Amino acid sequence: MVTTPLLPSDYLDLVSPLRAGADLRGRIEAVHPETGDAATIVIKPGRGWRGHTAGQYVRLGIDVDGVRLWRAYSITSPTNRYRQDGRITITVKAIPDGKVSNHLVRRARPGTLIHLDQPTGDFVLPQAKPAKVLYLTAGSGITPVMGMLRDTEFDDVVMIHSAPQPHDVIFRDELHDLVTDKKLRLTEVHTDTDGMLDIARLDELVPDWTERETWACGPAGLLDAAEKHWADYGVQERLHTERFRPSVVVTGDGGEVTFSATGKTVDADGATPLLDIGEEAGVLMPSGCRMGICFGCVTPLKTGAVRDLRTGEITEAEPGVLIQTCVSAAAGPCDIER
Numbered sequence: 001m002v003t004t005p006l007l008p009s010d011y012l013d014l015v016s017p018l019r020a021g022a023d024l025r026g027r028i029e030a031v032h033p034e035t036g037d038a039a040t041i042v043i044k045p046g047r048g049w050r051g052h053t054a055g056q057y058v059r060l061g062i063d064v065d066g067v068r069l070w071r072a073y074s075i076t077s078p079t080n081r082y083r084q085d086g087r088i089t090i091t092v093k094a095i096p097d098g099k100v101s102n103h104l105v106r107r108a109r110p111g112t113l114i115h116l117d118q119p120t121g122d123f124v125l126p127q128a129k130p131a132k133v134l135y136l137t138a139g140s141g142i143t144p145v146m147g148m149l150r151d152t153e154f155d156d157v158v159m160i161h162s163a164p165q166p167h168d169v170i171f172r173d174e175l176h177d178l179v180t181d182k183k184l185r186l187t188e189v190h191t192d193t194d195g196m197l198d199i200a201r202l203d204e205l206v207p208d209w210t211e212r213e214t215w216a217c218g219p220a221g222l223l224d225a226a227e228k229h230w231a232d233y234g235v236q237e238r239l240h241t242e243r244f245r246p247s248v249v250v251t252g253d254g255g256e257v258t259f260s261a262t263g264k265t266v267d268a269d270g271a272t273p274l275l276d277i278g279e280e281a282g283v284l285m286p287s288g289c290r291m292g293i294c295f296g297c298v299t300p301l302k303t304g305a306v307r308d309l310r311t312g313e314i315t316e317a318e319p320g321v322l323i324q325t326c327v328s329a330a331a332g333p334c335d336i337e338r
Contacts, residue, residue, distance in 0.1 A: 018046035026060070028112040029087065031104075034170050038093040038140070039105045040076065045088060045116055051080050052119035054151035055144045055215070055242075058090065059288055059296070061115035064103045068115070069279060070287045070296075071100045074144035074242075075119060078151040091170060093140040099279070120294070123215065123242035125152055130213035134206060136226060138162035138197070138218030144242055145215060146171050153183060158206050162189040162197045162218070199225045210235045217242040246292050246327050250312030255332040259283045260302060262338060268330040270307065275325040283338050285325060292327035299325050304334025 018025055026049075030042040043060075052058070052075050061070045073090040077083050094105040123144055133154045135145045142161055149157075163169045169188060178184035187205050189197045199222075202209045210233055216226050223241045230239040252270030257277055259265070262284075268277045275297055278285040288296025292310060305316045306328040314331055315323055325336070 018044065024048045024116045024118070026088075026114050026116045028108055028114065029110055031108050031110070034091060035093075035168055037105065038091060038170050040089050040091045041104055041108060043088050043090065043114070043116075044086065049086075049088075049116070050118055052088070053124045054079055054147045055124040056119040056121040056147075057144065057289070058088070058119045059117040059294075060090075062100060062103065062108075062112070064099050067279070067282055068284060069100050070115075072289050074147060076143050076146045076150070078147065091140075091143045091146070093170070117288075120289075121242070123217070123240060124148075125215075126213075129154065131156065132208065132212040133157040134209055134212040134214040135159040135161075136214060136216040136218070136222070138222050140170065140244075141216075141218030141222075141242070142170055144217055146174075148215070149178065149184070157183070158185045158187075158212070160187045160189065160197065160202075160205060162191055162222070164192045165190050197222065199229045202229070210238070213238050213240075215240045215242075217244075220245065220247050243291060245290065246310045248309045250307065251309065251329065252307050252331045255304070255330040255334060257330050257333075258335040259338045260335050270329050270331065271309070272329060273309065273326050274306065274323075274328050274330065274336060277330070278325065278336065278338055285338060287326060290326045292324050295324065297325045298322045300337040302335040302337050305331040306334055307331040 018027060024046050026043040026045045028041055029044050032040045034040055057072045057074045059070055059072045061068050073092055075088055076091045077089040092101050092104045094102045125148055137145050161169060175186055179186050216223055216239060220243065223243060226239060227241065230236045254268045254270035257266055257268045257274065259278060264281050264283060266277060266281045275285050275287050286297050288294035299322065301317045301321050301323045303317045305314050306323050307314055309327050309329055315321065
């Protein structure tokens with residue numbers, strides 16, 4: 001009665017937002033620039049945080065211009081057995097028109113409270129250490145691998161990393177320290193001068209690559225080429241990949257999208273996921289991995305049709321039909337229950 005219309009927990013959240021039993025939150029404690037467009041964010045999770053496995057990602061929610069947006073980022077800090085202060089880090093590369101990535105890199109400040117989910121993902125190391133390891137990364141694809149490097153040492157580990165120029169290599173100083181300490185053999189490919197990495201060069205760069213357990217993360221083109229190359233040599237079971245976005249197979253003409261719960265209507269092309277369309281329109285959209293694997297964005301389709309960008313399959317509205325907005329685009333006029 002004293003706290004009505006609020007609950008006692010609402011007041012506790014103001015005083016102790018990271019307490020046990022509260023919705024899982026985190027507090028940004030520092031922002032460390034890594035390159036001109038990337039920064040490492042130090043986060044203190046609330047007491048409900050269960051810890052992560054090296055290579056996993058965490059979904060976080062942050063308010064940007066009055067709209068809560070959710071994104072998933074790889075955890076770049078080692079696990080709790082090596083980092084005793086309970087903090088975690090994510091390393092974010094600002095992408096053109098990326099609302100959350102640009103906010104975190106350029107505008108986030110210590111003391112900011114964010115929402116967190118528990119860590120997830122199966123891009124992780126096995127319990128039994130492989131004798132030889134290869135990391136194949138490009139751009140921000142280095143982030144989950146850096147969490148692995150910081151957490152687990154191997155007797156024989158090689159990394160091939162691509163970035164436009166030397167100063168674009170995230171964690172470059174730390175990587176070269178590992179090379180100096182003979183804990184890593186590193187090949188940098190600077191695409192502005194060397195061109196894109198040709199997977200066929202593996203025989204030259206890492207002659208025993210077929211014998212190595214490999215973790216690859218980067219743009220879709222690199223991963224598509226790697227998957228084909230490993231399959232051609234019959235060693236696809238040794239390749240583990242992590243994609244930040246699904247491979248787009250088929251796009252269409254788009255159409256007018258109505259978000260019936262909020263009364264907003266926007267024009268959409270046939271290549272942009274409805275999740276992005278909704279967020280751009282200021283609609284509060286549930287989301288998770290943005291890869292179509294976690295089903296955190298499932299939403300009712302009231303009318304119309306959408307296209308699965310991964311397969312080209314068309315889903316038409318009918319009672320009870322649900323769609324994944326992160327991998328679906330408008331296939332004509334449609335109404336999304338948001």
